[in-house]
Amino acid sequence: MEKRQEGISFVLIEMDTPGITVQPIITLAGDHEVNQVFFDDVRVPQSNRLGDENDGWTVAKYLLEFERGGSAYAATVASSLSKLRDIAGAEEQSGQHLMDDPAFALKIAAAEIKQQAAEFTEHRTIAEITQQGRPGPASSIMKVLGSEANQQMTELMVEAVHYYGAPYQPEARVPGNNTEPVGPNHAVPVVPKFLNFRASTIYGGSNEIQRNIVAKQVLGL
Numbered sequence: 001m002e003k004r005q006e007g008i009s010f011v012l013i014e015m016d017t018p019g020i021t022v023q024p025i026i027t028l029a030g031d032h033e034v035n036q037v038f039f040d041d042v043r044v045p046q047s048n049r050l051g052d053e054n055d056g057w058t059v060a061k062y063l064l065e066f067e068r069g070g071s072a073y074a075a076t077v078a079s080s081l082s083k084l085r086d087i088a089g090a091e092e093q094s095g096q097h098l099m100d101d102p103a104f105a106l107k108i109a110a111a112e113i114k115q116q117a118a119e120f121t122e123h124r125t126i127a128e129i130t131q132q133g134r135p136g137p138a139s140s141i142m143k144v145l146g147s148e149a150n151q152q153m154t155e156l157m158v159e160a161v162h163y164y165g166a167p168y169q170p171e172a173r174v175p176g177n178n179t180e181p182v183g184p185n186h187a188v189p190v191v192p193k194f195l196n197f198r199a200s201t202i203y204g205g206s207n208e209i210q211r212n213i214v215a216k217q218v219l220g221l
Contacts, residue, residue, distance in 0.1 A: 010056035012048045019043070027199075029192035030170045065135045067204050068143035074119035077146060080153040081115050084108065087160045087186050098160055107159075111152050118145040137217035140210035147200035147207060154194040161187040165194075 015022070019042035025034045051059040088098040088108065098104045121142050125135050135142075158165050164183030172181040172188045181188050201207045215221045 005057035007054050008056035008060075009053050010050045010059040011044050012050055013042070013044050017042055017044065027196060029195040030168075031192065031196065033196075062134065064205060065137070065139045068135070068139040068210070074115065074122040074146065077115045077118055077149045077153060080150060080157070081108075081112060083186070084111070084153055084157055084160065087157060087190075090184065090186065104156075104159075107156055111149070111156060114145070114149045114152060118142070118149050121145055137213050140205075140213040141218070143204055144201075144207045144210045144214075147197075150197050150200055154190070154197045157190045158194050161190045165191040 013020070019040040021038040021040065022035045023038070024032050025036055026032055027034065050056075085099070085108065088104060090097075099108075121138075125139055125142050128134075128136050128138065161183070164187035167182040169179070169182060169188060170192075171177055172179045173192065205213075
């Protein structure tokens with residue numbers, strides 16, 4: 001019985017090819033990072049095919065392994081954790097610094113544990129690339145850990161800045177601007193970053209799909 005993925009071929013297309021139209025998608029965070037692309041009678045030479053005919057899914061899976069396991073998730077999470085500590089040390093709620101609040105400090109400790117787990121997993125993935133030349137299916141573990149850790153970190157940042165996260169002030173996020181922000185400077189990018197990372201558990205293959213891959217190809221279930 002043929003697999004549904006058979007019959008797919010992978011081709012590379014120059015973006016200035018006639019018939020391609022690119023329209024921007026403005027994200028919920030107010031940023032332009034992604035686009036929608038339309039193909040109208042686009043013709044691509046067969047020489048642009050990558051890999052064998054009908055073997056496109058194999059090529060795509062290989063690339064996705066590097067996208068999921070080759071991203072610097074741990075470094076991103078560590079950077080966010082450092083910023084979170086700075087924000088919690090500067091913000092005051094109910095007359096005390098957030099870092100002195102045992103309940104919030106416990107949340108930061110839990111986030112740090114997840115960050116360390118992501119870092120150790122990333123080291124294992126790098127070792128696998130060194131030995132095998134590719135991350136392998138275990139890269140899906142990195143995708144789940146890293147994306148969920150980033151989401152957790154941005155959620156805590158929103159909690160830390162409290163109502164200062166509410167003002168919509170995209171002009172204050174433009175490098176070199178002279179706009180006086182509403183509230184402290186560290187609060188300006190917090191909510192946009194939070195909104196941006198809502199997609200992290202979807203792009204590159206949703207985390208539900210990643211868990212299925214881990215169950216089947218890593219754990220052999």
